Structures are given as C-alpha cells and as structure tokens.
Amino acid sequence: MFELKWLWQNLKGDRARYILALSLSVVGSSLTIVNPYIGQRIVDTFIAGDNAMQNLTDERGLLIMLCLGMIGFSLLRTGLAYLTTMQYERSSQNMLYRIRIYLYNKIQGQDMQYYDHNRTGDLMTKMTGDLDMVRHSMAWIIKMIIESLTIFIAAVIYFFTIDAELTLWLLILSPPIFIVAYIFAKRVRPMYIDLRERLSQLNTTTQENIAGNRVIKAFAREEYEIEKFADKNINYSKANKKAALVWLDYFPFLESFAQGFNVILMLAGGLFVMNGRITFGEYAAFSSLIWAVSNPMRNIGIIINDIQRFFASLSKIVDIYYAKPYIVNEHNPVEKRRFEGRIEFDHVSFKYDNGKVLDDISFKIESGETIAIMGSTGSGKTSLINLIPRFYDVSEGRVLVDGIDVRKLELDELRGNIGIATQDVLLFSDTIDGNIAFGDPDLPEEDTIEYARLAAAHDFIIKMPEGYDTIVGERGVGLSGGQKQRIALARALAVHRPILILDDTTSAVDLETEEHIQKSLRELDYPCTKIIIAQRVSTTAEADRILILDNGRLIEEGTHAELLAKRGYYYDVFMLQNEGIGRKVTTHGKE
Ligand code: DCP
Ligand code: MG
Numbered sequence: 001m002f003e004l005k006w007l008w009q010n011l012k013g014d015r016a017r018y019i020l021a022l023s024l025s026v027v028g029s030s031l032t033i034v035n036p037y038i039g040q041r042i043v044d045t046f047i048a049g050d051n052a053m054q055n056l057t058d059e060r061g062l063l064i065m066l067c068l069g070m071i072g073f074s075l076l077r078t079g080l081a082y083l084t085t086m087q088y089e090r091s092s093q094n095m096l097y098r099i100r101i102y103l104y105n106k107i108q109g110q111d112m113q114y115y116d117h118n119r120t121g122d123l124m125t126k127m128t129g130d131l132d133m134v135r136h137s138m139a140w141i142i143k144m145i146i147e148s149l150t151i152f153i154a155a156v157i158y159f160f161t162i163d164a165e166l167t168l169w170l171l172i173l174s175p176p177i178f179i180v181a182y183i184f185a186k187r188v189r190p191m192y193i194d195l196r197e198r199l200s201q202l203n204t205t206t207q208e209n210i211a212g213n214r215v216i217k218a219f220a221r222e223e224y225e226i227e228k229f230a231d232k233n234i235n236y237s238k239a240n241k242k243a244a245l246v247w248l249d250y251f252p253f254l255e256s257f258a259q260g261f262n263v264i265l266m267l268a269g270g271l272f273v274m275n276g277r278i279t280f281g282e283y284a285a286f287s288s289l290i291w292a293v294s295n296p297m298r299n300i301g302i303i304i305n306d307i308q309r310f311f312a313s314l315s316k317i318v319d320i321y322y323a324k325p326y327i328v329n330e331h332n333p334v335e336k337r338r339f340e341g342r343i344e345f346d347h348v349s350f351k352y353d354n355g356k357v358l359d360d361i362s363f364k365i366e367s368g369e370t371i372a373i374m375g376s377t378g379s380g381k382t383s384l385i386n387l388i389p390r391f392y393d394v395s396e397g398r399v400l401v402d403g404i405d406v407r408k409l410e411l412d413e414l415r416g417n418i419g420i421a422t423q424d425v426l427l428f429s430d431t432i433d434g435n436i437a438f439g440d441p442d443l444p445e446e447d448t449i450e451y452a453r454l455a456a457a458h459d460f461i462i463k464m465p466e467g468y469d470t471i472v473g474e475r476g477v478g479l480s481g482g483q484k485q486r487i488a489l490a491r492a493l494a495v496h497r498p499i500l501i502l503d504d505t506t507s508a509v510d511l512e513t514e515e516h517i518q519k520s521l522r523e524l525d526y527p528c529t530k531i532i533i534a535q536r537v538s539t540t541a542e543a544d545r546i547l548i549l550d551n552g553r554l555i556e557e558g559t560h561a562e563l564l565a566k567r568g569y570y571y572d573v574f575m576l577q578n579e580g581i582g583r584k585v586t587t588h589g590k591e
Contacts, residue, residue: 001360003314010099014091021087025143028080028561029150033158034073036288044281058435094138096131103320104129111327121204126320130313137310145303148296162282169268171263177257177297184250185304191243192308198236247301258294265290278507290530327390329411339402339417340367341529342500343388348397350383357383359552371529372540375549381533382423385501389418419497421505425484429473435487437497454520455490482508488577502532506539518542537574
C-alpha cells in the first residue's frame with residue numbers, strides 16, 4: 001500500500017486527469033446496464049407482455065424511442081470509452097515521464113558504492129521494463145479492475161431492484177470464488193517476484209555479453225557464453241510458464257463457478273418466471289447481464305497475475321527512488337572557490353565490504369607539488385586517490401583539501417577542483433573534440449588542440465579520418481589503449497583544475513611519448529598539484545616525492561634519490577627496471 005501512496009504522489013500534476021479517467025470508467029461501465037434495461041422494456045412491452053400485439057401498433061413511437069435510445073447509449077459508451085482511454089494514457093504517460101527523469105537523476109546521483117552493488121542489467125530493467133509495467137498497470141489494469149467492479153456492482157444493484165431473492169441465489173457463488181482467488185493470489189505472488197529477478201539476470205547477462213564481447217571473442221568463449229545465456233533464458237521462460245500455468249490449477253474451479261451463474265439463473269430464474277414472480281423481460285435482463293457478474297470472476301486470474309507483476313515491478317522502482325547515496329552534495333549555495341591544491345591524509349584507513357584496503361595512511365602534499373604513487377597491483381593506489389574527490393569516504397581518519405575535511409566541502413566544489421584521468425578509460429560515443437572538452441563544453445577549439453598536443457594525442461588525432469570530429473567510443477572508430485589514455489589525459493588537463501590526478505595514465509604509452517607527456521606536465525600553464533600513479537621509475541623519478549604503498553600501508557616516502565639510498569621496495573623496482581638495460585650494456589661492453 002505504501003507503494004500505491006508513492007504512485008499517487010508521483011501522479012502530481014495529473015491527479016485530476018487520472019481521477020477524471022477513473023470517474024469516466026465508472027460512468028461508462030455503469031451505462032452497461034442501460035441497454036439490458038431498455039431490452040427488458042422492449043421484451044415486456046412488445047414481445048412477451050400480455051398486450052404485446054396491441055402495444056406494437058399503439059405505441060410504435062415508444063418502440064422507436066427505445067430502439068434509438070439503445071443505439072444512442074451504445075454510441076455514448078463508445079465515445080466515453082475513447083475519452084477515458086485518452087485520459088488514462090495521458091496521465092500515465094506523463095507520470096512515467098516524470099518518474100523516469102527522477103529515477104535517472106537518482107541513479108546519476110548515486111555514489112560509487114551503489115554501483116559496486118547494483119548490476120547494470122538490473123538498473124536497465126528497472127528503468128525500462130519495470131517502469132513500463134507500472135505505467136501499463138496504471139492505464140490498463142486499474143482500468144480493467146475499476147470497470148469490472150463497476151459493472152459487477154451496477155449489475156447486482158440492478159438485479160436487486162428486479163428481484164432480491166434471485167440475486168441472492170446468484171451471489172451464493174461469490175464467496176467461494178473469492179476464496180479460490182485469494183489462495184491463487186497468495187501462491188502466485190512469490191512466483192512473480194522470482195520472475196522479475198530472473199528477467200533482471202537475463203538482462204544483466206545480455207548487457208555483460210555485449211559490453212564484454214571482445215573478451216569473449218579473445219578467449220573464444222562464445223559457446224560458453226551462449227550456453228550461459230541459454231541457461232538464463234530457459235530459467236526465465238520456465239519461471240514464466242510456471243507462473244502462467246499455476247492459473248490452470250485454479251481455472252477449472254473458477255470457470256465452473258462462472259458457469260454456475262448461468263445454471264442458477266436458468267433454474268431459479270425459470271421457476272421465478274413460471275411462478276410469475278418476475279416477468280419474462282426481467283428474466284431477459286438477468287440473462288443479458290449475467291456476464292457482468294460472471295466475467296469479473298473469470299478474469300480474476302488475469303487481474304491477480306497482473307497485479308502481482310505490477311507490485312513486483314513497482315517495489316523495484318521504489319527501491320531506486322528511495323536509495324540514498326551516502327555521499328551527497330548538501331547544495332549549500334556556496335561560491336565555487338578555486339583551491340590552492342594542498343592535500344593531506346591524516347591517519348586514513350579505508351575498507352570496502354570485504355576487509356581493509358588502506359591502513360593508517362598519513363602524508364601531506366603542498367600546493368603545486370608533484371607526487372608519484374607506486375606499489376604493486378592491488379596495493380590500494382586507486383582506492384587511495386578515490387578518497388580525494390570523495391568517490392568513497394574514509395573509514396577512519398580524515399582527508400583534507402586546503403586544510404578542510406573533504407566531507408565538509410560541497411561535492412560540486414570539491415570535484416570542480418579536481419581533474420582526473422581514471423585507470424579504466426571510458427570515452428563517450430562522441431567526437432574526439434567532444435570527449436576532450438567533456439568537462440568544459442565551452443572550451444575553445446585552439447585549447448582542445450593545445451591540450452591534445454600536451455597529451456601527445458594531436459599527431460594521431462589529425463591522422464584520423466575526420467580529425468577532431470571523428471566519433472570514438474563504443475560505436476565509433478576504434479582506438480588503441482594508449483590512444484584512449486592520451487585522450488583521457490587531454491580531457492583531464494583541459495579542465496584547468498588545481499589538483500590533477502592521473503591513475504596509471506601512461507601505462508600503455510611508449511617511453512618516448514611518456515617523456516613528451518612528462519614535459520607537458522612540468523610545463524602546464526596553470527598552477528596544479530599533481531598526483532601521478534605509475535609503475536615506471538622513468539615516470540616517478542622526477543616527482544617531488546614518491547609514496548610507496550604496499551598492502552594498504554605507506555611503506556616508503558621520499559625523493560627518488562632518498563628512496564634509492566634506502567634500498568627498499570623502490571630500489572628493488574628501480575634495479576628490476578634497469579637490470580635489462582644494465583645487462584645489455586655489460587654484454588655490449590664485453591664484446
Ligand atoms: N577492491 C575492492 N572493491 C573495489 C575496488 C577494489 O574490494 N571496488 C579491492 C581490490 C584490492 C584492493 O581493494 O584488493 C585495492 O584495490 P586498488 O584498485 O586500490 O588497487 P591498485 O589501484 O593499487 O591496483 P592496480 O595497480 O592493479 O590498479
Ligand atoms: Mg589501480
């Protein structure tokens with residue numbers, strides 16, 4: 001019921017229209033009983049009545065009126081049905097539109113932790129299938145329920161005005177029908193929740209397969225993936241059939257009860273006509289409206305099925321709606337300051353769901369310094385830099401930017417001061433120009449080219465079919481890993497932020513290109529604190545300071561020379577990376 005309240009809130013702006021639709025439904029369906037009533041008058045007066053022949057000649061006007069009335073009411077009902085459907089469609093579509101925007105904003109506003117826990121396929125299912133199901137329910141299922149109910153009630157009231165006893169005889173069947181329907185609903189509910197989950201799994205598999213197509217091809221795992229998909233597909237199909245077939249267990253009972261209405265009407269109604277309790281016309285009215293009582297009983301299964309699906313989908317959407325990100329923008333109207341770019345980690349520890357990743361890390365970076373971070377894979381480098389723009393929050397300790405705890409800063413302001421090139425490069429399906437200017441859509445073209453140059457990307461960009469207007473990304477021209485990294489670097493440089501974070505951004509470029517990039521970074525035309533994660537000593541050597549992470553701990557800190565002198569991890573890496581060169585030199589020397 002809480003979900004219905006939620007829907008009602010979201011109908012805001014279209015509530016009047018929706019209520020109009022509901023009212024039109026009620027009026028339109030109540031009119032269903034008018035024609036049987038006219039039919040009853042015609043039968044009683046002109047066909048089966050005592051003076052039928054007499055009336056046929058004397059009251060021809062009345063007969064014509066009644067016939068015209070029948071046609072008129074039919075037309076009126078058709079017109080009303082048209083109007084009603086239009087109102088349902090409009091209000092539900094408007095609601096869908098609003099909810100979709102809201103949900104989209106919600107998803108956009110979620111923090112990284114949310115994305116760690118929610119599958120893309122599942123979110124996509126919510127944004128498409130579930131939303132459509134909810135709209136369909138608002139427009140069609142609720143309409144069907146309201147109309148069935150109105151027709152049922154109108155028919156029963158009409159029956160009562162004709163003959164209460166006969167009506168009661170007919171209604172004897174209702175309680176058992178409701179009991180059967182209730183048992184059915186209870187049994188089928190978990191099935192639809194399960195069905196919804198399987199659909200989401202199917203979508204997730206599909207989405208991952210499409211996104212990961214290259215890997216699948218590379219490992220020649222198509223067959224395995226097809227099987228995996230087939231498996232999910234069968235699961236979904238089975239669950240669908242199971243839910244649909246449950247209905248068959250109950251269908252014979254409900255159908256028999258529905259048929260029972262006719263039998264009771266024939267037996268009891270026949271007797272009543274013979275006794276003269278009701279007229280033949282009244283019997284005809286009963287007979288022509290008995291469907292209004294039995295059909296809702298027949299349809300109860302379909303209605304229950306749809307309601308269960310409706311709630312299964314609705315609860316999923318409501319989940320997104322009420323999902324609260326832990327890391328939020330307070331939206332205090334602050335002027336966006338430009339930071340100096342001082343960064344401090346003060347006894348910072350951090351953990352994901354499963355165990356500590358950073359352990360008691362403390363260091364300071366002055367404005368304008370260049371810091372390199374090195375460490376074996378999985379040592380926590382990415383996790384560490386993720387704390388600066390507050391992609392995640394620390395578990396213990398503080399991260400300070402310009403001396404202020406990042407948790408006290410406005411997210412917009414904080415992130416607006418950081419340029420970042422993340423480790424997994426994502427380019428949008430857009431032009432190269434659009435990708436570089438992503439953080440600043442007003443970037444003049446000369447600047448785009450300038451930053452592409454600094455990132456050593458200009459040369460390969462101009463060789464592309466349409467230069468800076470070449471579409472890249474998922475559906476565009478393919479780029480090499482190193483090319484993507486360089487465009488991502490240009491994108492990070494182009495925003496002119498006082499803090500620049502590069503996560504393994506030159507890992508895929510050759511040494512010569514790397515040299516060019518380092519030179520660019522040294523000569524940036526704006527003041528900037530740089531944090532560079534790198535594996536190569538050639539990159540780290542020129543940093544003001546180098547931090548070495550090992551298993552989440554800061555084990556070494558100092559300049560290139562200091563760390564070499566220390567003969568620790570950094571020294572080992574240095575030796576390892578220079579060993580090859582060293583050996584070559586030696587061999588050469590011997591010759
Ligand atoms: N981890 C996790 N959940 C995430 C991301 C990482 O549990 N969403 C774990 C995996 C590692 C540890 O945290 O055990 C550190 O991961 P990092 O990505 O911080 O490691 P690095 O960036 O140092 O590794 P690499 O050099 O491979 O990028
Ligand atoms: Mg990393």
